[in-house]
Amino acid sequence: MLGDLLPKVPTSFGRYIEPFFGGGAMFFALQPENAVIADSNPELINMYREVADHVEDVIQCLKQYENTSEMFYAVRSQEWTTLPKAEAAARTIFLNRTCFNGLYRVNKQGQFNVPYGKYKNPKICDEDGLRAASVALQKVDILCGDYLLVLEHYAQPGDFIFLDPPYLPVSEYADFKRYTKEQFYEEDHIELSKMIMALHERGCYVILTNSNHPLVHELYAPFNIDVIQTKRHISCNGSTRKGEDVIVTIPPKQRTLIKLLPQPLPEQVSAYPPTRFMGSKSKLLSEIWSVASQFKVNTVVDLFSGSGIVGYMFKAQGKSVVSNDYMAMSATFTKAMIENNSVTLPLDKAKGLLIEHRESDHFVASTFKGLYYTDEENDLIDTLRTNIADIKDQYKHAIAMTALIRACIKKRPRGIFTYTGQRYNDGRKDLQKTLAQQFLEAVEAVNKAVFDNGQINRSKQGDAMDLRVEQVDLVYIDPPYYSPLSDNEYVRRYHFVEGLARDWKGVEIQQHTQTKKFKSYPTPFATRKGAADAFDHLFKKFANSILIVSYSSNSLPTQDEMVAIMAKYKQHVEVIPVDYKYSFGNQSDAKTHRNSVQEYLFVGY
Template sequence: MAEPAIEKKNNVQAKPILKWAGGKTQMLGDLLPKVPASYGRYIEPFIGGGAMFFALNPKDAVIADSNPELINMYNQVADHVDEVISYLQKYENTQEMFYRVRALEWQDLPAAEAAARTIYLNKTCFNGLYRVNRKGQFNVPFGKYKSPNFCDVEALHAASEILKKANIVCGDYLFVLKEYARPGDFVFLDPPYLPISEYADFKRYTKEQFYEEDHVELAKEVARLQEMGCHVILTNSNHPLVHELYKPFHIEVIQTKRYISCSGNSRKGEDVIVTAFPKRKTIKLVPEPLPEQVLKYPATRFMGSKSKMLSEIWSVASQFQFETVVDLFSGSGIVGYMFKTQGKTVVSNDYMAMSATFAKAMIENNKTTLTAEEAEKLLVPQKESDHFVADTFSGLYYTDDENDLIDTLRMNIASIKDPYKHAIAMTALIRACTKKRPRGIFTYTGERYNDGRKDLKKSLEQQFLEAVQAVNKAVFDNGKANKAKHGDAIELKAGEPDLVYIDPPYYSPLSDNEYVRRYHFVEGLARDWKGVEIQQNTLTKKFKSYPTPFSTRKGAADAFDLLFKKFKDSILIVSYSSNSLPTQDEMVTLMAKYKEHVEVIPIDYKYSFGNQNNAKTHRNSVQEYLFVGY
């Protein structure tokens, strides 16, 4: 996305560093209002003088041209501006020096000197043109200007600061667009103009010609970019073929001046600005079968898990083109895992240590497993126990023998050096403790909700070994460098992901969303109770819940606003419930501040168990919303 202010150095506004026949400085007043308010990467494959690029000062850009001399100049100004300046300071505005420098082959010079030669010739030759003979030698005559400023030190430094942030590529425009353009990017196209003429040779700083068939190919590329979801602006002359090629898009004719012709009468002209912005999607909810690998993720009764909504979430997400995903509040980890099975690069984050552990074991981990022999060894005391669980939670959740086994496991797991084996073992211990607990939660003590189900009859040892096997089966390699993060969603550093899935704690005045209160024991296992203070006065020996903005209506609204702003350049998919606040309309309003299109997809959903005080069965049936911003 464009930054609000143009980069300055010593109070000098950055601007094009070359004179440019057909440059867009004079058209900026018409072009800039058409630039999308937000976008991903800025891409300009016919960079020329770069008037639009310097005016926008994008934080993430790809600028390119097929002319290696031009690209060398930009690279050298970006990386070695002081060397370029030192060479420029040796030049003089004389006809003798001009022709002596013009006779040099730029490929034979040091890169910085070649860049200085390019700038010098451009500023001192006739009208800043670029023309070569059949041998590829520059042959534009001396311009006879009184005092051309070919060594503007402050301007070069200001330009260097902007160029340093860009990826500068030498390549054909088709290669550049296919290699770098992604949904949501802004592409500015300023190709050699029609009609094919001498002017077209000068239009692009290159010795290559751009024929009518190239314009036909370019129009097809614009259609492809729009279909992909890019924002495209293209300039050309007001020529019949331009109108024919771009009739599916919006075309505006504007008056311009030409600076090529010696005749003042022929300097007036008409240009067109073509805009091709992404078409508004109509998102359809058509659930699709998921890869069988998804079924290998160990089932969980984790509060708010979206395991029953995976098909719907994928149905919505699959209607966009994306490669990188952030699962911002991963919870059970199943959604991030689903995206992994679809071949996406996944960053899974949660403020709960246990959730981050799940993601480490089965999302970030692509290959490592824990053998049965290694798992069984963990059940045997390797050193003297600290008896922490046995002493702290005696008589609360498990038998004395089970507490002793938990202590043995946690101490042995702490000694595992391999981070993925450690995560697998800890995930298995958490899973075993949860499955041995009626309703899988720790808000009460004793056996109050023991319904005699099979899981409760299995030994903790058996539950642990079975959990290791289940986690091992979920490990697979999708060929991507996935990551598990443990931290605050608002502070997460995840680059600029293509898509962000947000499933935060739901705020409702009728229920609480305290995950720590429900899972404090297994969360404590994941953290080994480090950094938390157990509230000894409580019956359940819980520790204080983590601070979260989602515990109040205003806090939730403010948090959503911050998250939507943080990821405004990403596709947003947000899960939220009809019985939660902010309301549907409020959520749409918040998201619409940062996204051009917002759609709400309702999904009928039934929670597996009530989480409200005095919950009634009918209260568990709600509508789950997917808010989609793009």
């Protein structure tokens, strides 16, 4: 097939990658200087490594073999893993040259089981060919591994990838099987096509060979598919040795790259009260706006608002913002400072909230006694809860509750509720202030953050999967990040202040736990598959909007998987990496430094 393949090879490329190496015809024809060749067959990879590094030893071993049935079956019966590597490589070559039709086939136990070929004079030891192959192979990386892992790790924009996987069976050669003890089924070809789409998005040039099968045409319909006549060399029936192969050519996706040119933000953005909220994007606002500003948008949905800072930034840019989060505390923040355009809470009114006007239910004092705050502070929290509940104006209520939540977080070492007591008290200034001081300062801070951007903005509390909004220009998605190395349970960290926002209505406190936390909200982002399915659902739901997604390099789905999911609904998908360090790591072992990562901005348009 080289006569048909070579004209399709790009004239220039970065690295050559071939993860289904087999006989390596394309590689040896091109002999690239910078290449990765790989296969999942360890016996085959051992042969190429030994030819590359110890070709003379392989040649000497090959010279010991004779083309007889007795020697063939004696050598075939050997377990190659018990042999010296050079001898194992020679065995592979000998069996290939003398077996029937050069097949490589193994039984369920992984033992080579192709019969003797009965050829009169096969060339068992081609010294010149082996030495020439050794020279070519010494220049490249030779890997044994699954093609998905190889491509995920090595493929970069501008690389040329040649894929010659086990073919889909068609009637002419329906008993074809993969050349290892594994099978390569239709679902494997579908998985391969997803990887090829990701490579296309990544900017790689791909050539794929396969049988002329309907599924191939279905999977690669957007690309050029050439059908060519070929000869089969492994059919026992000469009349069936003709067939049709296809060559699929997948060029790198052409795109107008979105430029990451961080821009100064409006001064109003700095008025948003700072927070150490887990996952807050306060340090990425300039980059997010740099991307968003390249599109003409008037309406924005901040789907997982969290601290609320991104939605507030869009409000400061004059956009009409819908801010949504399932957590009541987040919805409280955005009610006070995003939906609210003009209402403030006068300081004298705020001071009045510190005074007991009617007896509280003492819920905090009795439920959380000795856990997070002093008895006096717990009593004050109960007083504030009671007085805030009596505020009729929805925005003044939100400001007061936001201030109470902020005060409780600031009076808590590390600002979280995953432990009890004061073990992390480092004596910082916030911890030395009284809770009343913190509350009044928070009221002032929230009041200063209130402004009118001339737009109607809304704060919603609900499941992002079910959010209903009219057609919106841009959707920003910053969901909980799934990683097998850490948890993404916001409720576990903030259950006390989330309880304040909900007044512990509709939650179930787990009385047996030391922290008196309540059960976390169900989220699809708790598992890898759940996260992938959730992204697919959201991308489909907002397929008519520009999508900007924040996600971390140490989270799953992977970058390529995310691109492949988004590419189902968006013509253009770009990935913008940003070096980023979170306010505090969320890994169990701080020595891993996994809080230093790359933050990806996935952009679909």
